[in-house]
Amino acid sequence: MKHHYIDTHTHLLPPDFKNDLDEVLARAKDAGVKYCIVPGTDLESSKEAVSLAEKHECIYACVGVHPHEAAKAGDSDLAEIEKIAEHNKVAAIGEIGLDYYYNFSPKEKQKEFFAAQIDIAARRRLPIVVHTRESMGDTIEIVKNTFKNLREPEINDRRGVFHCFPGTADEAKILKHLGFYVSYTGIVTFKKTESTEVIKQIGLQGILLETDSPYMTPVPNRGKRNEPANIVYIGKKIAEVLKTEEDEVARITSENAMHLFNLK
Numbered sequence: 448m449k450h451h452y453i454d455t456h457t458h459l460l461p462p463d464f465k466n467d468l469d470e471v472l473a474r475a476k477d478a479g480v481k482y483c484i485v486p487g488t489d490l491e492s493s494k495e496a497v498s499l500a501e502k503h504e505c506i507y508a509c510v511g512v513h514p515h516e517a518a519k520a521g522d523s524d525l526a527e528i529e530k531i532a533e534h535n536k537v538a539a540i541g542e543i544g545l546d547y548y549y550n551f552s553p554k555e556k557q558k559e560f561f562a563a564q565i566d567i568a569a570r571r572r573l574p575i576v577v578h579t580r581e582s583m584g585d586t587i588e589i590v591k592n593t594f595k596n597l598r599e600p601e602i603n604d605r606r607g608v609f610h611c612f613p614g615t616a617d618e619a620k621i622l623k624h625l626g627f628y629v630s631y632t633g634i635v636t637f638k639k640t641e642s643t644e645v646i647k648q649i650g651l652q653g654i655l656l657e658t659d660s661p662y663m664t665p666v667p668n669r670g671k672r673n674e675p676a677n678i679v680y681i682g683k684k685i686a687e688v689l690k691t692e693e694d695e696v697a698r699i700t701s702e703n704a705m706h707l708f709n710l711k
């Protein structure tokens with residue numbers, strides 16, 4: 448392998464990675480993973496992600512309030528998120544969005560926090576990392592409305608990514624047009640998945656790769672805690688689907704990630 452991977456969404460925080468993060472990162476490096484991007488889900492975990500990024504050169508952080516946590520959060524959390532977003536190892540605002548599958552927070556509060564955090568991203572000139580589940584219509588609508596006239600044309604193609612993308616090829620095309628990537632996890636290795644069809648239609652230029660560790664463990668490691676080194680199974684599977692080389696998958700999806708998150 449000439450090229451490296453970037454794990455664009457990986458929850459390397461305690462409690463899951465409390466005891467062996469150094470070993471996990473060493474295995475990631477051996478597998479060719481150059482950078483890991485660790486999202487926050489509330490103010491506390493956002494701060495933890497930033498301090499992890501300060502300690503490890505290979506880690507970048509995202510800061511944000513997840514729709515699950517919106518119910519417990521207030522305006523002061525958003526103000527703090529905006530402040531820590533200035534840190535030079537914060538690559539994006541995230542993860543933010545809507546989750547109508549669990550509905551842990553009232554829908555209106557989810558929408559309000561999602562829109563408010565898109566505004567923060569625009570002010571900080573950062574992309575957004577979007578979580579959406581059973582909520583694609585509203586999510587696309589809010590993204591469209593909130594981004595309208597917010598940004599200069601030259602960074603329109605760095606708007607963000609829909610992580611662990613659950614949508615159709617048509618939805619992925621709408622998002623591509625709006626300046627978004629869609630990102631794929633170990634789900635592509637599962638037997639029952641429509642994601643490979645979407646990937647065929649969107650192509651490598653439109654996608655990012657992520658493990659979503661510790662969740663979404665790919666075949667053949669199902670049942671175990673997921674970790675960034677497993678990204679190779681996702682890359683191999685996508686290479687098979689697109690009838691190309693794994694190296695090509697790693698190269699193009701890493702270029703996409705470097706561009707979106709403005710990594711050097």
Ligand SMILES: [Zn+2]
Nearest residue numbers: 542578610611
């Ligand atoms: Zn998510």
Ligand SMILES: [Zn+2]
Nearest residue numbers: 456486542659
């Ligand atoms: Zn996540």
